[in-house]
Amino acid sequence: MLKGINASEGYGIGRVLVIKEHSLAFTPRTGCDPESELKRYSEAAEKFCAATERAAEQMSSTVGEKEAEILSGHIMMIRDPYLDSEVKKLISGGQCAESAIKAICDMFEAVFSSADDELTNQRAADVRDIRDEMLGILLGAQGTDVSAAPPDTVLVARELTPSMTAGISKKNIVGIVTESGSRTSHSAILARAMDIPAVLSVPDAAKLLADGDEIIVDGVEGKVFPSPTRSEKDAYAAKRTKYIEEKKALAEYIGRPTATADGVNLELFCNIGKPEDAARAVECDGEGVGLFRTEFLFMDRKNAPNEDEQFEAYKKAALIMKGKPVIIRTLDVGGDKDIPYLGLKKEENPFLGLRAIRYCLKNEDSYLAQLRALVRASAYGDIRIMLPLVTSLSELRRVKTLISGIMDEFKQKGVKFDRDIKVGVMIETPAAAIISDLLAREADFFSIGTNDLVQYTMVADRGNPDVAYLSSAYDPAVLRTIRQVIRSGRAAGIPVGMCGEAAADRRMIPLLIAFGLTEFSVSPTSVLAARREISKWSVEKAKELAHEIMTLKTEEDVRAALSKL
Numbered sequence: 001m002l003k004g005i006n007a008s009e010g011y012g013i014g015r016v017l018v019i020k021e022h023s024l025a026f027t028p029r030t031g032c033d034p035e036s037e038l039k040r041y042s043e044a045a046e047k048f049c050a051a052t053e054r055a056a057e058q059m060s061s062t063v064g065e066k067e068a069e070i071l072s073g074h075i076m077m078i079r080d081p082y083l084d085s086e087v088k089k090l091i092s093g094g095q096c097a098e099s100a101i102k103a104i105c106d107m108f109e110a111v112f113s114s115a116d117d118e119l120t121n122q123r124a125a126d127v128r129d130i131r132d133e134m135l136g137i138l139l140g141a142q143g144t145d146v147s148a149a150p151p152d153t154v155l156v157a158r159e160l161t162p163s164m165t166a167g168i169s170k171k172n173i174v175g176i177v178t179e180s181g182s183r184t185s186h187s188a189i190l191a192r193a194m195d196i197p198a199v200l201s202v203p204d205a206a207k208l209l210a211d212g213d214e215i216i217v218d219g220v221e222g223k224v225f226p227s228p229t230r231s232e233k234d235a236y237a238a239k240r241t242k243y244i245e246e247k248k249a250l251a252e253y254i255g256r257p258t259a260t261a262d263g264v265n266l267e268l269f270c271n272i273g274k275p276e277d278a279a280r281a282v283e284c285d286g287e288g289v290g291l292f293r294t295e296f297l298f299m300d301r302k303n304a305p306n307e308d309e310q311f312e313a314y315k316k317a318a319l320i321m322k323g324k325p326v327i328i329r330t331l332d333v334g335g336d337k338d339i340p341y342l343g344l345k346k347e348e349n350p351f352l353g354l355r356a357i358r359y360c361l362k363n364e365d366s367y368l369a370q371l372r373a374l375v376r377a378s379a380y381g382d383i384r385i386m387l388p389l390v391t392s393l394s395e396l397r398r399v400k401t402l403i404s405g406i407m408d409e410f411k412q413k414g415v416k417f418d419r420d421i422k423v424g425v426m427i428e429t430p431a432a433a434i435i436s437d438l439l440a441r442e443a444d445f446f447s448i449g450t451n452d453l454v455q456y457t458m459v460a461d462r463g464n465p466d467v468a469y470l471s472s473a474y475d476p477a478v479l480r481t482i483r484q485v486i487r488s489g490r491a492a493g494i495p496v497g498m499c500g501e502a503a504a505d506r507r508m509i510p511l512l513i514a515f516g517l518t519e520f521s522v523s524p525t526s527v528l529a530a531r532r533e534i535s536k537w538s539v540e541k542a543k544e545l546a547h548e549i550m551t552l553k554t555e556e557d558v559r560a561a562l563s564k565l
Contacts, residue, residue, distance in 0.1 A: 002202050004177070005223030007188035010197035010510045011240040012175025013233060014152035016213040018206055019164060022141040024132060027097040038088060041097040043086075044137040048130075049075050065476035067193045070162045070186050074130050084106065084528075098138050119550035122185055129161040149173060154217055156209045160187040170194050175217030175344035177224055179205045192525065195247075199224050226242045250528040254285050258520075258531050260513060262538040267519040269325065269500055278320040280524045285531075288325035290447065290521020291386070291499040292317060294370070295332050298339050304366060312371035318381025325382045327447065327497075327521075329426060330370055332356045332388040351461070353485050359543030361398055369401060375406050378402055378418035386447055391431035393438050399423065426499075428452035436485045447521070448485055450500025454478050473502040474562065475555040479511065480535070483550070488517045497521055506533045507562035513537055514546035 052075050060068035077083065083104060090100035105127050112124035136142070147167035148154060152461070154175035157164070165187060173196055181200035182186045191198035197219030207224060209215065216225040216236050220243075225232055258268040269290030270281035274297070281289055297305050297313055317326050333339055334355020336346075339358050347353040360367040375387050386400055400423055409419050424440050425432065428449035432439060440446065448474050455461065457478050461469035472478070483499075489496035497519030502508045503523035506529070512520070513534065522530050545565075 002199075002205065002224040002226065004178075004199040004202035004205075004207065004222050004224065005181070005183060005188075006192035006197060006219055007027045007181065007183050007185070007196035007200045008125040008176070008219050009243075010195065010219045011236050011243055012154055012219070013175040013228075013236055013240065014215065014217075016156050016209045016211055016215050017149050017207065019146065019155060019157035019160070020288070021158065022136060022140060024135045024141060026135070027096045028099045028137060030099075031094050032091075032096045034092045034094065034467075037091045037100075040138065041091060041101065044097065044101075045078055047137050048078060048134055052133075052163070055163065058168050060489075063190065063193050067190055070126075070190070071166060074126060074133075074162065077126065078130055078134070078422070094419060097136060101134045102131060103140070105134075114432060121125050123386050125159070125161070128159075129163050132161070133163055136540060137509045146173070152420075154508055156205055158206050160188065162186050165190045168194065168196070169418075175199075175215070175219070177202055177209070177215075177217060178204050179203065185328075205440075235464050235539040239536040251531060253528045253531045253535070256531065256535075258287065258534055260411060260534060260537055260539055260542070262540070264513075264539055266513075266517075266534060267325075267495075267497070267520040268527055268534075269327070269497070269499075269519060270524045270526075270527065271521050272317070275316040275320070278317040278326070280355065281308060281333065282320060283522035286524060286529045287328070288315065288382075289327075290327050290497055290519060292326060292328040293332065294329060295339070297332065300344075303341055304369075307369040307373045307376075310370055311376045314374055314377035314383060315380045318377055318383055318393045321381055323381055325384060327384045327386050327445075329386045329422070330357070330367070330374075331360055333527075334359055351455070357387050357395050357399070359397065363401075368406070369528055371399070371402055372406050375403065375410065375417045375421060378421045379416040383418065383421065384445065386426050386445075387423070388426045388449070389452070390425045390439070391429050393435065393442065396423070396425055396439060396442055397412065424494075428500075429456050430481070433481045433485050436488035437491065440488045440494055443494060446485060446489045446493050446496040447501065448482060448496065448498040448517075450478070450482070450502040453481065453500065457481055472555050473500075473505070473557070475509060476550075476558065478551065479550065480556070482512075482514045484549060486517055488511075490516050495519055504530050504532075507559075507565060509533045509539045510542040510565075511549060511562075512544050513539060514542040549559075 016119060017411045036402060048085060052071050056068045056071040059071060086104045087100045109124045109127045146164055149172050151172045152174050153172050156177045158179045159179045160176060176191050176196055176198040178200045179202060188200060197217045199217055199219060199222050202224055213226055216228045257265060259265045267287055269288040270286035271291040272278055272281055272289055273275055273293045275515055278289060314328060332340060334344060334350055334353060374383060377383055390396060422444035424445035424447060424448050425443045426447050427433055454473050456475060458470045458475060460467040486496045498517055499521040503520045505528040520530055549561055550557055552561060
């Protein structure tokens with residue numbers, strides 16, 4: 001059995017097709033005729049754009065417009081004026097087209113790979129994809145045509161790029177296994193969008209597995225079974241049948257209220273990164289937006305969006321949601337999220353440094369632009385402001401003072417806004433959890449960010465595989481922290497939500513119900529599954545389970561007990 005990251009749920013049983021990496025080796029040439037090489041480069045770029053545009057159109061119709069934007073981004077990148085001019089400079093200096101495109105793409109890849117945040121790292125994979133596609137065109141090299149794969153095929157690759165994924169037929173591909181990638185990589189996003197089981201970051205997968213090998217892909221647990229036994233195949237065939245039946249059964253929960261088995265109504269919101277994603281939240285039956293990550297508005301550009309640009313983005317999300325809550329987190333940069341033009345200093349430990357609310361309050365002028373945009377947009381819907389990485393009551397008070405000043409100004413100028421706009425705190429540090437009773441007296445709501453809360457509580461970098469075993473929301477230390485935060489919120493009479501990955505974890509949901517969580521915020525694709533799981537549990541039954549679980553002493557014991565459910 002091979003182990004990797006469970007990037008896309010489901011079970012696949014089929015035969016291996018290893019995506020062979022075509023040779024992109026070439027002999028660098030200097031002293032080339034610039035005119036002819038510039039022509040070769042321009043023709044290759046046009047061919048690349050035309051092929052990518054066709055692939056994006058195909059993906060838009062078969063997978064979705066949002067997913068097709070990944071490929072459209074490749075076209076924007078190859079046409080980027082800076083990249084284009086730098087390639088042409090090298091060619092004009094006598095380099096061949098292959099050397100020039102490789103050198104510039106390698107430079108961009110190095111820059112993106114050195115960043116601390118995973119989203120920027122993903123752009124490094126995009127650049128590699130563009131480089132390899134361009135070299136393939138220039139060299140006349142042909143890769144594996146995945147569109148011709150026979151039924152019941154499991155694709156195995158060192159790295160599955162968006163350009164490869166564009167040719168996948170859901171009818172024929174039953175699983176994906178790669179040697180690299182994470183849950184947030186484009187290959188994972190596309191696999192989930194196509195509902196194909198995927199296990200990523202399986203060491204040496206392309207070497208250990210051969211064309212034609214029979215294989216099982218367990219996208220739920222992140223396991224791969226080469227040459228499975230008859231009993232394993234039978235067991236997983238049954239799991240697959242049950243999984244498919246359960247997916248179909250989710251349709252019953254469209255339009256239904258989110259409520260426990262004994263009729264306690266809860267709220268089920270969605271996490272989004274762009275205003276356009278709000279439409280996806282509505283489409284997937286979300287009851288609001290529990291986390292709008294505004295840092296995405298600041299990425300992929302050369303300077304920060306101004307107040308008006310931000311206002312239009314927040315207004316758009318509010319209008320799409322038509323009066324449903326839209327919780328917008330103010331800029332969360334630093335740690336694993338770097339935006340080059342902001343000039344963040346290189347820190348010894350960025351996760352404990354100038355990030356999130358600390359950065360914003362230190363750069364008050366730019367923060368005021370965001371807060372002003374948010375207050376203006378509140379006239380168009382139920383916008384709520386959420387503060388990330390709070391560790392003290394003074395931070396909440398400072399932001400509320402800034403907002404109060406903005407409101408006074410807007411009153412005098414006759415600018416419309418919601419005078420009762422809610423300001424809440426994201427609980428993602430032990431400090432915030434410990435003083436949650438104090439914060440609850442002055443915050444309008446809490447939202448628990450389990451990803452960082454687990455990291456800081458367990459003192460374990462979630463990106464470090466050597467301490468990955470500690471990064472678990474099932475640990476008693478984390479569970480006790482979550483329970484205490486919810487108790488503090490309820491005692492003060494404010495709603496408490498959760499926007500971390502644990503909110504969609506079916507094993508965690510009964511515990512969260514028992515603790516008294518009032519709002520779950522999940523990815524749009526997880527809405528119906530979360531609603532179904534919530535409906536299975538009465539509060540009394542959930543409390544009985546929680547009483548048992550909270551007596552357990554180790555993460556392993558908790559995980560085992562919840563897995564039995």
